[in-house]
Amino acid sequence: MNFDGEQIQRSLITGQWREQAGVPSQSVIALLGKQVLDGDFKEVLRSPLVRELLTLRSDIPKDLSLPIKSWFEFSVPSAGGDYKQELVRLLTAVACLHAFLQVNWTGPDLDIDPLSLLDLPAPAATSASKKGDDPLINEETLQQKAVAELACAGEPAYHLAQASFLFRLSQILLDREYEHLRSVAWWKVRAWMVHEQLLGEPVAVPRDVLELLGEPLAETYADEPDLVGLLWLERGLLEHYQTNDRAALEYFVRAARATGLQYELTGALGRRTKFQQTDLTQLVLLAESRERGRDEDIRKGEGNRNGNRGAGVNTGKDTATTALEVTSSLDELAKKLPETLALNDDTLLEQTEFTSSNPAAPGSRLSHLDPSKQPALHPIDQSILLSLCLNVRNTSPAHGLTTEQMAPYVGRVISHPENWSVHTVALLLRSRLEAHRTRTVERSTLQLQALVDQMPTADSALADRLRLLHALPLPSKWELERELALRFLSIGVVKSALAIFERLEMWEEAVRCWQAIEQRERALAVVRDLLEGRRAEAEAVLARGKASATGTRRAAFDAAREAKLWCLLGELEPERAREHFERAWKVSRETSGRAMRSLGGYYFERKEYAEAARCLRRAVAINPLLVRSWFILGCACVREEDWEGAREAFTRCVTIDDEDAESWNNLASVYLRMNYVPGRTETQNESPSHDENEGQPSLKVDQAAAIPFENKMLAFRALKQGLKFHYENWRMWMNYTIVSMNVGEFSETCRALGRVVEERAAKVGPESVDEDVLDRLVDAATRQPLDEPENNVHSSNEGQGLLRRVEDLFVRIILPRVSSPRIFRARARLLVSQGRLSEALEAYLEGYRSGTAGQMQAGETDLGRWRDGVREVEDICGVLVNYGPKVEGSKWKLQARSIVRTFMGRTRDFQDEPEWSRLMDLVDDIKQE
Template sequence: MSCDGEQLQRSLLSGQWREQAGIASQNVLLQLGKLVADGDFRAYLCSPLANEVLALRSDALNDLSLPIKSWFDFSVPSAGGDYEQELVRLLTAVACLHAFLQANWTGPDLDLHPLSLLDISVEKQSSITEETLQQKAIAELAYAGEPAYHLAPATFLFRLAQILLDLPYHHASSAEWWRMRAWNVHAQLLAEPVAFPSVALEDLENTLADEPDLVGQLWLERGLLDHRQSNDRVALECFVRAARATGLRYELTGALGKRTKFQQADLTQLVLLAESRASNGDSIGEKGEEVPSGVTQGTADELAKKLPETLALNDDTLLEHTEFTSSNPAAPGSRLGHLDPSNQPALQPLDQCILLSLCLNVRNTSPAHGLTTEQMMPYVARVISHPENWSVHTMALLLRSRLEAHRTRTVDRSTLQLQALIDQMPTADSALAERLRLLHALPLPTKWELERELALRFLSLGVVKSALEIFERLEMWEEAVRCWQATEQRDRALSVVRDLLEGRRAEAGAVLARGKASATGPRRAVLDAAREAKLWCLLGELEPERAREHFERAWVVSGETSGRAMRSLGGYFFAREEYAEAMPCLRRAVAINPLFTRSWFILGCACIREEDWEGAREAFARCVTIDDEDAESWNNLASVYLRMKNVPGRNLSQSEQTSHYDDDEQEHLLKADRTAAIPFENKMLAFRALKQGLKFHYENWRMWMNYTIVAMDVGEFAEACRALGRVVEERAAKVGSESVDTDVLDRLVGAATRAASDEHGSTVLSQNEGQNLLRRVDDLFVRIILPRVSSPRIFRARARLLVSQGKVPEALEAYLEGYRTGVAGQMEAGETDLERWREGVREVEDIYDVLVNYGPKVEGSKWKLQARSIVRTFMGRTKDFEDEAEWSRLVELLDGLKQGVGR
């Protein structure tokens, strides 16, 4: 057997069979490769070559507690061994993987039974069943303490694919890519995101350099794996790299158009302009649209019949699609300005996958508000407008359904479209090879995840009974418990969970091995360890009075591998303020599954309570590494930096060193340390952390106040000025002048009026001093503070700023305004508070000095008359204090005016 192994591997990767010129059609390996590429998995897996790969050892199945891998005797070629033997193993792994995808993602139903692949001797046939294989596979697919979904059919095939791909490959370079695909699939079987091994793709990229589409698909799939692990920034880089490789050009811009049937004036509408790289073999349709090679214009109707049904909106107001009235985008100088927004060319299916992935990244990197939906919809609309592939079109319709789920006029179509997508899975309206071709390049959910999403949609609409029926059928007991609690059936929830744990209630059998206690004894359902641990945790949440007992039982049952058990137990201790007990539990939880952000966050809070600052720093740093939009974690990280007395190590991540800020629960820590001996490096780390966090929590005034204080400490006066303005904007309406930290304001004025010069005597143009800062502080007074609040200290600070600018008349008026709003200016006759009167005397003396010093500099000013009036008025209102020693000082002020001089 000889064939071009490189071309065979590329055919498998692309999902399209490539005929190899000069190779005899009788080549057995080539024929088998075509079976796999065309989706005829039963024929391949029943072939003699596949049977050789999956041959059982002579002692296999003697002990069913042994792992599945031990059942087989896979012969592994040496580094200089048989290339074709590796290809046969790779073909078998791909056939098993894609058969599993057919059963769980694309449909139609799989016509293959995993047990039929094993050559089991007659004497052992009674000891192993399809149910046994399913149970073993599900148990082995638990990863990082997270159980795999127990009703996924044909999981034994996926476990076989994993085992085969984990074997060493010395010649088949694409094996690493297939491993990544297997990890992508595995990630979707688990209840929570987990961290998978990193993948080195550079060598494979170099090998495929002559095929840009394969390179683009490689980086697209890598980005999807990062997306599933919440590494959104890395995922975006991969998506952009994929677009660059395939030559896709895209631009989100605007064009004039209408969105409603009764709209009269054209308004600018968001539109995504996109164009694929011109490829050899493509033709142009009648409307100027690119038609992929092999697809003629006459087959368009047949293609439409093979695609999922696109439901119409049928609304009395909204149009089905945005009607663009302009043939050019609104933005001048657009790179894609030659495209007509209403008649764009068709995109290659792979480019459509890239756009849908970029659309996902918009959701992950934008705030949860309406603008996000508006940004995402043009991506989806661009793909839906030209359906080219079954899986791609399904994903586009699913995304549109999600975006329309929260709008009154579109929620009906959203729910019906989701139901239609579920209903079309078992059908065979399109070729299996077409469904599988780009499945790895899409974030398409499994069948059960689609049904779960539909049930959650029902739940959000208040259709609890229909949602509960789906959850019970899918045996998703956590969601079912939510429904029972919503309908006040807590006893029913408790009963079901207890019956499952005690074996009185059997699930569908995916992870249940039925055995007999004795020859005549009752049959009892047996759960796998990860599944049982999860149910014990659920029982602990239903019975809070026995929660600790149940969580600890879950930990023991799982063999100390359940991250869920330790998360629950740590949360239990934390809620009872037993922080020392919570910390080791949470540390075990994050060691098992480090991607669970909430565990890191609670661990950080517990460390703060126990004053373990290094542990808290590590915990919150991991939070912001996983989700760099977590403002609360940035906040707490800054608070920790301001409590640490030593500078953190220099091995910090870049995202951590550009981090920021403090939680309102920790605000007292920050203010208490305003005069503490905190290392300057720590203050800078806190400043950066707060700055980063405020990007995602812009309206939190406490964060802005803390940012103000830290910015002043590190000399970032321009940022402190901006932050103080935000605090005033957020709080002035509620607390008035208390929204202004006058100590900070005075320091800002002092910095702004202190002109800095370099060694040559010229003014230094810094944002944090001199004229540049003066303009910022002046704007702070004029635009933000004075229109909202007033107080004596605010006016005095304003006056000092005006004096530095040479605006003496305005400064004098500001001093007078400050006096009028102060104690002396508002004191009424009959005042009896001695301390308040003494404070008023000091204010009178201050304004007297101001008038004496600045009055003569103001042309036409009647400053003597003003000073005399102020002193006499104050004395007239407070005659009851004539016997106090301070009264003589007021008399001296009047005498000084009579003599024509100051004090």
């Protein structure tokens, strides 16, 4: 053979032709591979081997209802051997996929018509010409057929994606049997990642597809670290699209390890504003790529030159000559990269000016790096940093901190532009970060507009644009324009946003704009016109004239898209919503998840929870990746007391998004109601109280006795997980307080009760303290453990280990904020257990002063309050009698007599009551002590 098939496969994956793959001038296969990498898709798809592969069967034009994959024979007899046939199929599939990405993701426009790839049989053209109609297979029917087949799990594909037939053809070719090419598995996953971005909502990727990018494939390419890093990076991005952020982070870290990327987020002294006089610590990302040999660098000679330039390495030439070469290289590179807009702010600097030369911690591998003069990174490593930055956004609980964390990642990549696609993604992420700051929102919007405008241009090589596209979260053209329109909408430029949505035919967003400008009737008219065939969607249809745009518009819709429009009409006409949603379900032939989601929400709002649960179960069976559907299903099951169904729904919620604190809380609520045994205690379990969040119960300590212990533990773990992501929710902390108390986790009870007091004390005062819980904590802390601990290691849930936590709860949190008689008495009992009797007496007295008797004034007429006061007087006198003699220097008798006489003096109106004689006896008893 005049080519090396393995090297051609690796060239396709990396996007860089390898000379050892073969000489294109001596091998047709090698020539095809080189043309695919260079982006010469027109020549590839018109080559004899590919034309032979894509020949239509003669009977296809008679029945276009057959799926596209049945249109072709896909045989390449002239290629010679199964290996060559498979390689031709793979090259064709990659060419189709990248041509589709070129026209919809990177630009520039495609120079080939998908229809021209098909060798249409002569009878089709003859038959059509006799009737005077268009051919059965034309550009429009080809697009409609492909878009319809690309619908997945009830989610329609974006209907204005250009050359959709090429992508569908690529999928079909990749799905055929391959016995000799190991890299086909990788390309199947890449096609899935593109397919995910075509759909309106994410759908679940089959597990067998996910496993294609696994250890076996990594072992195949273990001899090339960059290939292994690329593999794990793309697997992480696929997990990211599936909202599995924890798994995505693990793969991103594995990718960094595989490529040898070293990075560290640290702080360094610097200045961020033009008028700053004092250096302050600024976040900085230190990062360095491993040294790569000339033959393994993806960019060949360019990689070493750029790396040396970034590190400030002299290659041995004359310094002035080298500087000129570097300047020329930078100017040439800048012309091929997206425009980077300057901030031009009167206060903020373009980038942080660092004054510290080595901010890394002692012993760090990156301690030699100067934050202001870091070397350029390899493009693969830049892609990894941008992906890590995505995960920071998803897993950080505080959005302010998220921005500060992401900015150094993005800035590190922007500072050394190396690749068109990488730089585009970096600028896009920076634009998103700056969208919510007053001083940067203008550049954010203009930069986003510049990124949209650059797509059709041919200012950079297509091969450079496509090289790392699969390893980057670069959105499609329509998604980028949609983001720009949403940005306009957020700053109040509604008409500009509406113009974009109308051009993109994103009617759901357009309806939102019409409603914002109070034109609901126009929104209704547009949706009805689309459904009734009075309005053609695509501009191409309008250009062909009225003859081809009338009479057949209903047939032009695929089922999934028509169902979506019926759902949209249902939302616009709430009085007929049920009718429209059911019509959408029928039109889609019971495949539209959107229709069932809408119908489930309709029933839920009307408190028809059984019907809502039935519809939502159908919806999640079609598309199980949407958290909101599972959440509403769980709430419907709670209302129906279907605890097993609710448990399953909320479990799926936290499986998809483990940061969904509300679902964790509701899951805990469900556990507390599953297997509940009424009658086990005298106090029955209360119904859940739904104040702000669904399914947050208000449990009392004694009410939890009827709940099985294993369920309490499950609820405890669920609440503990949820509180990581909703730290300020006092209701969740209150539930956590009760549950942790009942499972014996007293140290966690202290923490939880403290958080409730911190959040609520300013509003409700003493009510923020659950005094039953506080008393039980003191009981546990003062109880002697059964076994003495060895090596002075105390349990945190009893005895001395818990005592320190309860003491801190009183001193640091509760007493500085609130007070009540019961709180002081609990504090006093804790002090007594430590032998601190003087402080205990003072706490008891503080409790008395803040109680009914201590606050009672002359003229009191409430007999019940007075009797309560009598009991309090008796109690405090008993405390003084018991502990007073044990406190050196204590004047307990004087205090006791003073308390009784003062109380009696203020309440002489109750002298005729029987309790008055008890007070007189108490005075005598104190005298006799």
